[in-house]
Amino acid sequence: MNVILITACPSGMATTFLGARRLEQAAKRLGWQVSVEMHGELEAVTPVSAEAIAAAELVVVAAERVPEPQRFDGKRLFRAPIHQALPDPDAFLERAAREAATFDAASANAGAPATATPxxxxxxxxxxxxxxxxxxxxxxxxxxxxxxxxxxxxxxxxxxxxxxxxxxxxxxxxxxxxxxxxxxxxxxxxxxxxxxxxxxxxxxxxxxxxxxxxxxxxxxxxxxxxxxxxxxxxxxQGGSAGAGGGARKSVKERGLYKHLLTGVSFMLPMVVAGGLCIALSFVFGIKAFEQEGTLAAALMQIGGGTAFKLMVPVLAGYIAYSIADRPGIAPGMIGGMLASTLGAGFIGGILAGFLAGYSASAVTRYVKLPASVESLKPILIIPLLASLFTGLVMIYVVGTPVAAILAGLTQFLNNMGSTNAVLLGLLLGAMMCFDMGGPVNKAAYTFGVGLLSTETYMPMAAIMAAGMVPPIAMGIATLLARGKFSQPEREAGKASFVLGLCFITEGAIPFAAKDPLRVIPLAMIGGAVTGALSMWFGIKLMAPHGGLFVLLIPNAVNMALLYLVAIAAGSLVTGVGYALLKRGESELPAVADAGSGAVAREQRTG
Missing domain, CATH: 3.40.50.2300 (Response regulator)
Incomplete structure (x- = not known):
């Protein structure tokens, strides 16, 4: 039986490719002839051909919706979410064969909200x-x-x-x-x-x-x-942050993660500037800032005494801004400052930001005032009520337990043995290289940046070192196996190497998008090696960005040579591994005319 398999997951990442591979293998065990179409973020979609559609006796869609449904009009089609296919793909395909029905593209389009706005x-x-x-x-x-x-x-x-x-x-x-x-x-x-x-x-x-x-x-x-x-x-278009703003937000695709990233984006310049000022103070000696009136003391006051103290309030303020627009900034920053003074640190700041944002949004939406005093709402009513709520919750409910949690985490990280340090380095390094600037990467980076406020510097060193591995490794691979890469790929490899030195992990994305099944696992392995070595060596990094150029600042990294060893080790593991596993360009024509989805995908990833 000729079958078309289509897979897609909400994130467009690993599940799409894993589902396609498992379903394809199950279909081959059933003796079916398969064409595969995958919709993911890691590589461009290659649609099944018109000839394959014409010959297909069954179309199986493991996704939330049927992509370009008009092409399958009149075909026997079965659709179910992809998570139902992963546990038992054989049973999923057997169910598809039993329950498939003749597909009516016109009915599908009529019920799809996406086509309602022409x-x-x-x-x-x-x-x-x-x-x-x-x-x-x-x-x-x-x-x-x-x-x-x-x-x-x-x-x-x-x-x-x-x-x-x-x-x-x-x-x-x-x-x-x-x-x-x-x-x-x-x-x-x-x-x-x-x-x-x-x-x-x-x-x-x-x-x-x-x-x-x-x-x-x-x-x-x-x-x-x-x-x-x-x-x-x-x-x-103007006026208060009242009904118009509320209606506008109700249709936005926002979530907790996006609000958090908004806060991090505004906080990051503060952290980078403060961290570099602290690192510059160490040029005069690790303890030089203790002598009052010196330039080292002034630099430490700017970085550690001011910039780092503003870090948590800015984080909380702009999380609240993302949720409630400008009325959320004041209660968010007040809550963030309370988190700092109570010892709740960045964890408390995150909670304060969400408390302030959602309380300000609630006041905006539900507190109704006469028209004569409505103009007071954004400058008086919302800041006052939201600040009172956020502040009281932080002082009496959230502050003390979160401070205890953060103190325990800090103590654990500062006193952990080599085994725990290596395990943490493995985890953080692999996370940095999994999606190269995506949600998992940003989660690891945010964790490291947040710990800087508690003067915990080892995780940040492991995170930045691991984040440099994928782009540097791609540059190494294009140098070692030049014959396996096209001329544009070799040029991209040079650019990727330079971006890696600057701690821009995204430099490896073109390679990961073209060959995800090889690049991403190898990058995670190399990143894990680098992260583990950095933690094992006990390397501390005072600045959260800058790549290798941070090493130009004396004492910004406590063991610069070992730091370079850790970065080089992971980069070589990934770079040499990819140079060995990469399919050469000369192999592509051999499968260029093949009709099956499996062969077509080997061409794309090879």
């Missing part, structure tokens, strides 16, 4: 569209600009007029004008953090992540032109 399509038929986009990532360095470039190139290749604004660490660049927005057919917000979207009111908006825009720019734009929806039509 405004972008109506704007210009199949001709040129005007697209405006904004990209923003938590650090505002790599993903922001790489995603912008990818979207701009894809838009131009598709024949559309596109203007991309970047909101990076230096502020907005290539900014969109009012005329640009007014003329746009669709707005693409590829943002991992909160950005001001009130200027796009009444426009069809499509939201995605910088990772998706970077890895699949063409598919992102194609989806945006179909799925973009007007979020705030008729919403007020």
């Amino acid at each position: 405004a972008p399509q109506a704007a210009g038929g199949n001709g040129q569209r005007r697209i405006v986009a904004v990209t923003a990532c938590p650090t505002g360095v790599a993903h922001t600009f790489m995603a912008a470039e990818a979207l701009a190139q894809a838009g131009k290749a598709m024949g559309h007029a596109i203007h991309v604004e970047t909101q990076g660490s230096v502020g907005a660049q290539n900014a969109l004008t009012a005329d640009d927005i007014a003329a746009a057919d669709v707005v693409v917000l590829a943002c991992d953090i909160e950005v001001d979207d009130t200027r796009f009111a009444g426009k069809p908006i499509y939201r995605t992540s910088t990772g998706a825009a970077l890895k699949q720019p063409k598919q992102t734009l194609e989806t945006a032109l179909v799925d973009a929806q007007v979020e705030s039509s008729g919403a007020p």
Whole structure:
């Protein structure tokens, strides 16, 4: 029997590929002829051919929806979420064969919410569209600009007029004008953090992540032109943060993680500046800052005495800002300062940010005032009530237990034995290399940055060292096995190596997107080796960013030579391993004409 298998998971990461592989193997055990189509973020989608669809006797979709359903009109089709396929793929396929029904694409389209907003399509038929986009990532360095470039190139290749604004660490660049927005057919917000979207009111908006825009720019734009929806039509453009703002937020795809990343993105410059000032104070000696009136003491006061003390309030304030807009900033910062003074540290700051944000949002939405005093709400009522609630909860409920937890964690990290240190290094190193700037990577980095406020420096050293491994390793692989890489790949390898030295893990993304099943596991192994060695050596890092250039500051790293050894060891493990396992370019033509999905995927990943 000829079968088409289609897999997709909400995150577009490992489950998509694991599900496809397990279902394909199960189908072969049943004696079926299989074509596979995978929808993930790690590599571009290769749709099944029209010939394969025409010959298919069964279409199995392991996903939340049927992609491009019109192609399967009249075919026997079975759809179920991908998590149902993983435990027992054989039983899943047998069930598909039993329960499949003739697919009606018109009915599927009629019930799909994504097709309910045809405004972008109506704007210009199949001709040129005007697209405006904004990209923003938590650090505002790599993903922001790489995603912008990818979207701009894809838009131009598709024949559309596109203007991309970047909101990076230096502020907005290539900014969109009012005329640009007014003329746009669709707005693409590829943002991992909160950005001001009130200027796009009444426009069809499509939201995605910088990772998706970077890895699949063409598919992102194609989806945006179909799925973009007007979020705030008729919403007020000014005035209080009242009903208009609340309605606007209710349709946004926001969550706890995005609010946290918004806080981290605003906190990060504070941490970097403070950490580097502390590191500079060590140039004059580790204890030189203890002598009052010296430059070392001044640098320590700027970094440790001021910047690091503002770290937690800024984190909490901008988590609250992400949730409740400007009315959340004051109660968030007050809660964050209380977390610092109570000893609850960054964990308390995170909790304070969410408490302040949601309490300010609740006051905005549910406290109704006469029109004559409504203007007092954002400057008096919301800050007062939200600050009182957040402060009292922090003092009487949250502060003491969280401070005890943080003190215990700090004591454990400072006094742990070599075995526990190595295990923690393995975990943090693997996390940094799993998605290369994605949620898991950012979770590990946030953990390390937060510990800096407690003067715990070893995890940060392991995290930064491991984050440098994937891009450096890809550069090494392209140097060792030049014949296995095309000329563009070799050039990308050189750029990746330099980005790795700067602690920009995203430099390895082009390689991971093309060959995820080899690059990602090898990168995780190399990162784990580097993280474990860093922790085993007892290396401490005072600055949370900068890559190898931090080593130029005396005493910023306590054991610079061993730090280089740890980075080199992990990079060589991954780089040499990938050079050995990489399929050569000469092998690709041999499978270029093959019809099965399995062979086609080997071509893409090989």
